[in-house]
Amino acid sequence: MTHFKILNKEPNWDNIPFMEVKSDIFCGDAAEILQTIEGNSVDLIITSPPYADQRKDTYGGIPANKYVEWFLPISRELLRVLKPTGTFVLNIKERVINGERSTYVMELILEMRKQGWLWTEEFIWHKKNCYPGKWPNRFRDAWERLLQFNKTRQFNMYQEAVMVPMGDWAKTRLKNLSKTDRIRDNSKVGSGFGKNISNWLGRAMAYPTNVLHLATECGNKNHSAAFPLELPSWFIKLFTEEYDTVMDPFMGSGTTIFAAEKLKRNSIGIEISEDYYQRVEKEIRVKELYLFEKEDDYAAVSNK
């Protein structure tokens, strides 16, 4: 009954969303289901598609040399459903084949650009607790690509939503502004304590970089999530506002969908595996039940 605790601590019910966002999930092939989705309707697509030759049981194991031609019809549909201001974040990493890194990711980027995608940025997900192991000619692989694609150069980005706490230096530095800071500032702004430094005042937060340090999910719930909840959460905060629509065409265990719900974004999920689909649907229903219970609690509270 964890939620009762939460309820007791959070008596201001007005702020709690009640069925405000919805999660539409579909079971089926991504390329086909996508055709039923309205164009220019999605604010953020974030997904971790099956990597080549992996998860054979689920996706039939796309061979590395067929990967690009398999993905291109999907990325074409994604381009269609995405809003002009939207963003597509693709989590992917090439696997090692015969001692070499495979090149399908690079080929995919080049082909997607031909489709009209802009390859705006490549974030690095540094996996702090990557899989252990030892090989004679290779170290542990501790990073994955997070490729950012856009439809236009004018996409939405809400940088303030993902600012991180600043280091301790800020406090001391602001107390005693160094000579260099003054000089630099004066030379550029030319007016004593310029704009820059006043921006620093009272600021405890800094903008992040394009390197994300996240651990992989370690809680084993029988099914492994492609990425930790923080990963889609970070991009959802960065590229969408509340009540925007987030899509994951390879939903898997539903990490993206649950991150969206938590952040009050509508979401669309597609999953080909009946098993995964059922599990996510069940979890969504549990959440709905929780919300209904909360409605009862709300009535009880207002009766007091």
Place this chain on the structure above:
Amino acid sequence: MTHFKILNKEPNWDNIPFMEVKSDIFCGDAAEILQTIEGNSVDLIITSPPYADQRKDTYGGIPANKYVEWFLPISRELLRVLKPTGTFVLNIKERVINGERSTYVMELILEMRKQGWLWTEEFIWHKKNCYPGKWPNRFRDAWERLLQFNKTRQFNMYQEAVMVPMGDWAKTRLKNLSKTDRIRDNSKVGSGFGKNISNWLGRAMAYPTNVLHLATECGNKNHSAAFPLELPSWFIKLFTEEYDTVMDPFMGSGTTIFAAEKLKRNSIGIEISEDYYQRVEKEIRVKELYLFEKEDDYAAVSNK
């Protein structure tokens, strides 16, 4: 006279190399000079060529759309001079052009594979102190690629040489090492953190991953190094043994050459800028002088 201090503290001269390794440096165009180098003679090539449109003053700033065709003749020669067991580490990062990441690095990888290179691995250099800045649609760029290419699948790799301390105790111990301790240790063993410290650390060592966390060089003397000394040092230790040959066809300020000297590897450097070349040559001569002085000191000590 800093080195006299070091000498006084370090009377055991036997461990110090005396002109054991040589550094051959050339001033000229890399593609041309390379043709004079013997085939199958180099154990490790590590370099940071000018990035597209970068370093215009030195290299004329190769445009992004000409980059691949500019580099391919060089990489062909590098393939020739590298030993079959050798490794080529290429430090590079694509720049942003018109809001998009440029694709020349990916195209280069694809073309180099056609030349016969194996694209074995991609290390990430996480630049902890990356360039500041703020833009409406982009975060600070905090990483660069370190592409590993090989001639054959049977390349030399000495993983034990780059093992890292494990656990918090080791970290704080390392952090608290005084400067003189580090210098003394380096000068004696010539291989990063040597005997003394590894004794303190005991057996608590782990293999690293393919993500390197290094700051860019700070407090430099007028000329900027492409990468910090630790970067070539790490790869030199990983891919070569003492008295092997290390090459940097874009020597720049000579970071790779000095790292090789310090680790007792022979080195070959090529640099097109007369200015950079002179500076490196001068520094090499200073080191030779230092070694001669040391010989005198040795005589003095043994007379006691």
Place this chain on the structure above:
DNA sequence: AGCTCTTATGAATCATTGA
């Protein structure tokens, strides 16, 4: 010696202006 405090700056990127 071991702290804290001070100082300097780095393969950057975007919007704007001027040729």
Place this chain on the structure above:
DNA sequence: GTCAATGATTCATAAGAGC
């Protein structure tokens, strides 16, 4: 219309100074 030059923005790190 293109293209080159300029100004504005800004944080983590290390070396050095001071106690």
